[in-house]
Amino acid sequence: MFSLLNMSSAIDPGDLTARATIRNAALRLFAERGPDAVTVREIATQAGVSPALVLHHFGSKDGLRAEVDAFAAHAFDAILEAMPTEELAELLTGGSTRGSLAEAFARGFPPGSPLPAYLRRLLLTNDPAGAALFGRWYAATRRLLDMLVEMGVARPSEDPDVRAAFFLVNDLALIVLRNQIAVAIGADPLTPAGMDRWAREAGIVYAEGAFRAPQKE
Amino acid sequence: MFSLLNMSSAIDPGDLTARATIRNAALRLFAERGPDAVTVREIATQAGVSPALVLHHFGSKDGLRAEVDAFAAHAFDAILEAMPTEELAELLTGGSTRGSLAEAFARGFPPGSPLPAYLRRLLLTNDPAGAALFGRWYAATRRLLDMLVEMGVARPSEDPDVRAAFFLVNDLALIVLRNQIAVAIGADPLTPAGMDRWAREAGIVYAEGAFRAPQKE
DNA sequence: CAGTAGACTAAACACGTGATCAGTCAACCG
DNA sequence: CGGTTGACTGATCACGTGTTTAGTCTACTG
Missing domain, CATH: 1.10.357 (Tetracycline Repressor; domain 2)
Incomplete structure (x- = not known):
């Protein structure tokens, strides 16, 4: 079976890495409502991935925050x-x-x-x-x-x-x-x-x- | 036994009601860090009362927020x-x-x-x-x-x-x-x-x- | 002096949170 | 081909949150 979802280049239009997609989603959400008011689950949903993947890539929510900064x-x-x-x-x-x-x-x-x-x-x-x-x-x-x-x-x-x-x-x-x-x-x-x-x-x-x-x- | 703590006028210097004391503590904390970043327990501690009393007087955290507003x-x-x-x-x-x-x-x-x-x-x-x-x-x-x-x-x-x-x-x-x-x-x-x-x-x-x-x- | 009302609290509850874990799957390397 | 690496997920955990509940104590009322 061929899985589209696991092809990282197909997650988002624009051929972005899953990492970059998550970072962009976080940037947008953080800018609008502030990091404290945004949940990891929310970022994951917006990026089209699972919440666990967010922490897999960035270690922790704070790590993601630092990278976005x-x-x-x-x-x-x-x-x-x-x-x-x-x-x-x-x-x-x-x-x-x-x-x-x-x-x-x-x-x-x-x-x-x-x-x-x-x-x-x-x-x-x-x-x-x-x-x-x-x-x-x-x-x-x-x-x-x-x-x-x-x-x-x-x-x-x-x-x-x-x-x-x-x-x-x-x-x-x-x-x-x-x-x-x-x-x-x-x-x-x-x-x-x-x-x-x-x-x-x-x-x-x-x-x-x-x-x-x-x-x- | 005579309990000082239950005399509402003795909770805080200045002869304030417990209600007013809680409201003032919330005002200060809300101003500094925003209502979402402040917990009911924190407000209660700063006011010298139990967390439950905060909700007894104001119904909910949102009610307190409205009153402070x-x-x-x-x-x-x-x-x-x-x-x-x-x-x-x-x-x-x-x-x-x-x-x-x-x-x-x-x-x-x-x-x-x-x-x-x-x-x-x-x-x-x-x-x-x-x-x-x-x-x-x-x-x-x-x-x-x-x-x-x-x-x-x-x-x-x-x-x-x-x-x-x-x-x-x-x-x-x-x-x-x-x-x-x-x-x-x-x-x-x-x-x-x-x-x-x-x-x-x-x-x-x-x-x-x-x-x-x-x-x- | 009962008895009621209300200020006040300790304990617990339901829930959403960030984080962990075990495991699946595809790609790559020898 | 066998084996390792790494992206990725579902299930679960520990914990802090706002809120509820049951109950204590004091002050007032008849």
């Missing part, structure tokens, strides 16, 4: 590595859209990708990996801002640490409050359309301010 | 109610600090209060209560911004929906990314000291912008 971190670094030069170029050419992390993500990931949601979880839990990621992005923002000041493009600040954090978290707010923003403005801010509206307003405020200065000037 | 929502509304006039007054008198939700919270809640963390969780989960809260705050922000434009204090925007959302989520970012911000700038942004630094930078950017406008003007 590493996979996601790798994907994020790939995005981040391709960004700063591109972002800088856009900024210096005075392009219409301001360089931003959220924007880079919207461009770098396919529309249905679970990675933005995964990133969100990483930043919001007390995960050390999330803290490390935030730290690297903060340092990059800080450096970029210093560079822009030196170039005369950005005005200097008395408290550059806070200003860099201000810009970074305003940007990340798009990712972490995505759903709330979507219902408020009637458009997903991580799609190109929503992103355009957002970038235009942010760009204006960052360039000109939003209030008529009451006492200064 | 209602309690927190009530506290938030109280803060929100006292804010807009005060905020408006500060704004119109040209006070040093810009009116903001995060600021109002830092002023309105004692330093160790679990309510900011609870609010954070409410906004970040897909909880309908959180969506409702965000919706009300968004409407208030939108109205305030319109009013300021009408008064000539704020510059009009082509996309006021997005601009209001932009201001609101920048503000809420202080609450949802509090920990990451704290390690980045070296100060908890929800304490008066950290809040001052943050408000100063935000105020400057919102008033004057941060970049030298490249093409406009």
